[in-house]
Amino acid sequence: MRSHDMLLPVVILETDRLTLRAFTEADIDPLHQAATDPLTQRWIPLPRPGVAYTRADAEEWCTTGAPSARVSGDGQQWAAIESDTGLFVGSFGLNRTLWTSRITEIGYWVAPWARGNGYAPEAVVAITRWVIVEQRFERVELKAATANTGSRRVAAKAGFTYEGIERNAMRLHAGRSDLAVYSVIPADLDPPRHQRDLPIP
Numbered sequence: 001m002r003s004h005d006m007l008l009p010v011v012i013l014e015t016d017r018l019t020l021r022a023f024t025e026a027d028i029d030p031l032h033q034a035a036t037d038p039l040t041q042r043w044i045p046l047p048r049p050g051v052a053y054t055r056a057d058a059e060e061w062c063t064t065g066a067p068s069a070r071v072s073g074d075g076q077q078w079a080a081i082e083s084d085t086g087l088f089v090g091s092f093g094l095n096r097t098l099w100t101s102r103i104t105e106i107g108y109w110v111a112p113w114a115r116g117n118g119y120a121p122e123a124v125v126a127i128t129r130w131v132i133v134e135q136r137f138e139r140v141e142l143k144a145a146t147a148n149t150g151s152r153r154v155a156a157k158a159g160f161t162y163e164g165i166e167r168n169a170m171r172l173h174a175g176r177s178d179l180a181v182y183s184v185i186p187a188d189l190d191p192p193r194h195q196r197d198l199p200i201p
Contacts, residue, residue: 006073006099008135013078015126018119020078020092023062027079030088032058034111041173043148044109049171066093073097075104080123082114089114092123094131094140102138104131108154115150121157128158128184140184145170145177155182159189 013020023031032055035046046053066077075094082089090110097104106127110120124142131137142160144151155162160182169179 006097008070008076008094008097008131010070011076011130013123013126013130014083015122017083018089018123018126019081019083020123020126021081023066023077023079025059025062027088028055028058028062030111031062031079031091034088034090034109034113037112039112040109043145043151043172045171045173049173069093069095073099078123078127080110080119087114089117089119090123092127094127102136103141104137104139105141105143107142108151118157120151120154124154124158129189132184132186132189138185142182142184143169143179144182145172146180147177152180152182155180158184160184161188 010022012022032053034040035044035053035058040046041053047057070076075097077091077093079088080090080092081087088111090108092108093106094104095107106124108120108124128140131140140160142155142158143166144155146152146165161184163181163183166179166181168176170177
């Protein structure tokens with residue numbers, strides 16, 4: 001596979017309420033504020049477990065880290081913005097992409113001021129459909145700490161199928177955690193039954 005075949009195209013995705021676009025310098029301060037929120041840090045140990053997240057970390061992500069993720073072939077990263085107001089509402093991305101297998105993993109978190117509005121499943125659905133339908137991927141994985149009920153509800157609302165537990169698979173600030181594993185494959189995009197609001201296994 002040629003190197004240029006292992007890059008996702010730069011794209012802006014639009015949903016009913018959100019614009020998913022590349023990170024810019026304008027996102028540094030809201031990103032820093034949102035990423036240092038205690039609930040965000042509980043489940044997403046930014047920048048890494050045991051290390052505090054600084055404004056310099058936010059600046060590095062917006063100007064270097066996020067675009068480098070695409071150039072390296074790892075995936076693609078988007079800042080989620082309210083289309084009507086321009087308000088930063090969260091970070092969404094594709095990571096750990098396996099190009100020969102056409103498999104990738106979706107990750108996300110929502111700013112504290114934007115929680116409870118259904119933004120996460122809205123964005124996850126848009127990204128998942130884009131990567132499977134337009135980029136011809138065969139599987140999108142979503143993983144969340146087993147105790148992270150909010151993120152697991154997002155997976156269910158976005159139509160992901162629960163597959164099981166990866167034991168002791170993620171390091172958080174407070175220690176290691178099992179991960180609940182979900183997936184979507186092409187055959188799932190128009191399922192015969194409604195999958196929203198399924199109970200968490």
